Amino acid sequence: MNRYAVRIGSALALALSFQLGLFTFANAAENTAYEYDGKRVVFETLVQRSGGPAVSADDPGLQQLVRNAGGSLTWDADNQYVLVTFPGPTVISFAIGDAHYLIGSVSHPAAFAPFVRDGHAFVPLKDVLRALKLPAFSPGPSVSDVAATPAPPPPLFASPVPSPQPEQLAQVTGVDVQAQAGSVTIRIGISGNGAYEWHRLRVPDNRWWIDVHTARLATAPIDQNGGALVSAVRVRQQPADTVRVALSLPASEQVDVSPGNEGITIVVSSRVVAAATRGSGTFGSIVTANASLLASPGASPARYVPANPHLIVLDPGHGGSDPGTVRGGVQEKSLTLDMAMRVRDILVARGWQVVMTRTDDRDVFAPNDSARDELQARDDVANSRGARLLVSIHVNGYVNSGPHGVATYYYKASDLALAQSVSRRIASELDMNNNGVIKDKLYVVNHAAMPAALVETAYISNPDDFTLLQSGSWRQKMAQAIADGIVDYTESN
Amino acid sequence: MRNSRIFFLLALLIAVAAIAWYISSHRASPGEVTVYYSKVDGQSEIPWTISARAQQPGESAAAYAQYLALYAASQAVTGPPPDVTAIRFPAGTRVLSASVDGSTVTVDLSPEVNHPGGALNESGEFKALIWTLTALHGVDRVAVRMAGSKVATLNGGSFELDEPLRRSDW
Known part of the structure; x- marks a missing residue:
């Protein structure tokens, strides 16, 4: 009963939204054609928002536009990112829910925050054009006119992958x-x-x-x-x-x-x-x-060859039903996610592909799962993608307030150089006690096919470390050091 | 005459040796074990020696080895005296059993060991336990159980307990 009430309510709300012009689907080519430099592309998925038109990252017109500019556009659903990549590499990135976009590492305000609808990511068109240094989009008749005529459902998502034209x-x-x-x-x-x-x-x-x-x-x-x-x-x-x-x-x-x-x-x-x-x-x-x-039976250990040498996997420790170590209202899972996302942003701005084992507060395998299932699911993210390396980010805890500082853990011999690179950068970029590189049989490190390291960034149980962990600027510094250590490693290995 | 004297001396020597062997094998000899604790730097293991009961008359070597394993594991889990700063197992952790099979000791710990924490304490706790048990004669691996069951990892720092641990794991 409640379910039907919700559906009816949703339908009414949707209809009201159309009437109010909060968003409309544009279905007339003359409304959506964009001409520049003698070229013409048609956007097929425009949605009108208060800040201007939004366009799906899957839109054939947008894809063509980016290709013409020499770039490539991808929607990274795992990480909720839309990336426009150019050789160089220069990266333009739009994060879902963030009303800013990055060109390289420089942040720019966006007309509105990118959003996801029906599994498709929509980005502000005028910001995309601005980032591509193209003229602004000026449709023919107002897109709101379309709302006055009964609009068929958006037809283009039936075939999200456009049929390639010969020149493509x-x-x-x-x-x-x-x-x-x-x-x-x-x-x-x-x-x-x-x-x-x-x-x-x-x-x-x-x-x-x-x-x-x-x-x-x-x-x-x-x-x-x-x-x-x-x-x-x-x-x-x-x-x-x-x-x-x-x-x-x-x-x-x-x-x-x-x-x-x-x-x-x-x-x-x-x-x-x-x-x-x-x-x-x-x-x-x-x-x-x-x-x-x-797994190949009887396969002998050999030097790992990443299927994707440009991909880095970051693992924010704990999440969902597992808060990790807790002090007061501060939970390890929130701190690790925050730091991992900061590391991701830095690496993406430098042109790396980054996949995170989780991008929100959830279990990677299932709520209340076993530690083994949960940790193996995190390793699977990296192993199945053939990533270059895996870095897991944690916060340490102890039964008393004595121990403090950061430590970087490794287990396999192939992990050592990565752990050392990260630890070196943390030592040089952060003014805190550094417990160095420690060998430890941690599951997520041991079961990663690639070089892996786990950073215990600070002790939630130590008052001074706890103060650091609650500081956004300190977490940014830690993220920067981890990212720098990762890049150092990739440059010498 | 000369031959009978030699036979007598030989018989006497054999009898003395047999008596000496019987006395020595049935006399309680003092035992001791080396127990380790981990310093809070997470890197250093500090040994100390504690006395253990001697092998009892009639107690088999296997039974005495079982006793030593249980005794040493219990000491490692209890940790050093309270005034010593060391990484310690979570409060309430007990050794439920310890058994020796060849070069492997299997230790069953109470569930309190799976206390949320971080890599430092998990690593330090088990390093002390494994160092202690592998100091026993003929032991080089330690399998860990929790309340009778095999566990893959601890929850806090995700220390792996899937396979028997060796000193080389650190």
């Missing part, structure tokens, strides 16, 4: 195969941006292929021998604007995929790190990658 297709320009001792490197040259997906069949088939989507093969079909590790490399144009590069592998060799600005590099080697059966990502001016890793 990426071009596969060639394949270079280089055989070395113990490995074969295959470089797929691609101009433009797009997505890819790869698969492998298990023993005894051993076929491996990668599909480059929304792409055209700019050369004749290719058949090449790849030496002892790759018996054949075939490149073909497939239907549906897909280019397939298929490898015939004599055995179950390790295949690593690294997308980049100029295409995709595949390295086939005889070593075995883990058996993955599929993966996906994007190439071009924004690069992402992930792989579904399945």
Whole structure:
């Protein structure tokens, strides 16, 4: 009964909102066409807000506009960010709920805070245009006119992925195969941006292929021998604007995929790190990658090779049903989330891709779950994406007020350099007791496939540390030091 | 005559040796264990030696090893005297049992050990326990149970208890 009442109320409120012109869907092309520099794009998802029109990050017109400007636009639902990335890298970022946007690390006021509706992120159009240094948007008839005529439901979300136009297709320009001792490197040259997906069949088939989507093969079909590790490399144009590069592998060799600005590099080697059966990502001016890793029985530990070397995973400790250590009304889970988001903002402004295990107050696995399930879910975020590294942020607690200061924990040998880099930066940038780098068998660090570290930033149980933890400027300094330590590590490892 | 004297001396020597062996094997010898505690820096382990009861007449070596494991674990969990500054197990934590199987000691701790805290105290607590038990002759690994059950981690700092712990884990 209550549920129906809520639905009816929601419908009435929606209808009233339309009548009041709080937001409207624009469905007439003349209302939504945008012309600049002799080019014309049509925005198909405009929503009128009091501060101006909002446009979905999925909007084909907006996507085209950004591509024309040489950039790439992505909606990072995990982190509630809309990112416009340019080679360089320059990043324009809009955070959901924040009425500011960043160009690099410089904050600018936005007309209104970006918001999410039906899973789609909407950003202020005029701020996007301003950030892209394009002329302001001036629609034909007022968009509010549309409300006067019965508007059909917005049609465009039925196919959120726009059909590519021929000029939008990426071009596969060639394949270079280089055989070395113990490995074969295959470089797929691609101009433009797009997505890819790869698969492998298990023993005894051993076929491996990668599909480059929304792409055209700019050369004749290719058949090449790849030496002892790759018996054949075939490149073909497939239907549906897909280019397939298929490898015939004599055995179950390790295949690593690294997308980049100029295409995709595949390295086939005889070593075995883990058996993955599929993966996906994007190439071009924004690069992402992930792989579904399945533990390989008997696999020997080897140097970790990230599927996505540009991705950093941050783990704010605790959350949801688990407050962590508590003092008065201050909970560890809130402090860790605040600091992790600050670290994220700094890294994103520097052009890194960042995924957080949580972006709000929630359990990552499930409320009141076991510590193991919860911690493994956090590791899974990093492991499934093939991240470069994982940093978990915590607040320490003790039974008395004696212990104080920061400590950086590691466990695996591969974690040490990361922990040292972070600890060094904390020591140089914060005036506080530094307990240094400590080896400890912490689950989230031990079960991360990649280098990982856990920072216990301060003791909630110590009065002086507690004062620091409650200071926003101190948390910002801590976040800066952690981010600097991460970047230091990536520059030397 | 000469031969019978030699046989007599040999028999006497054997009898004396047998009596000596019997007396020594049934005499209570003083026992002791080395117990460690962790300093609050989270890095240093401080040993101290405490006396333990001796092996009792007729007590098997295995039973005495069980006793020593339980005694040493209890001492490590209790910690040093109150005036010593050390990382201590949460109040109320008790050793429910300790058993020895080959080179592994399995210690069952009461649930109070899973007290919310941070990495420092969890690491320090278990470092002291593992250092103490691996100081026992022939022991190099310690498996931890909580109220009879295997647990993956502690809740506070998420210290991992999935697998038996060794000194090399620190």
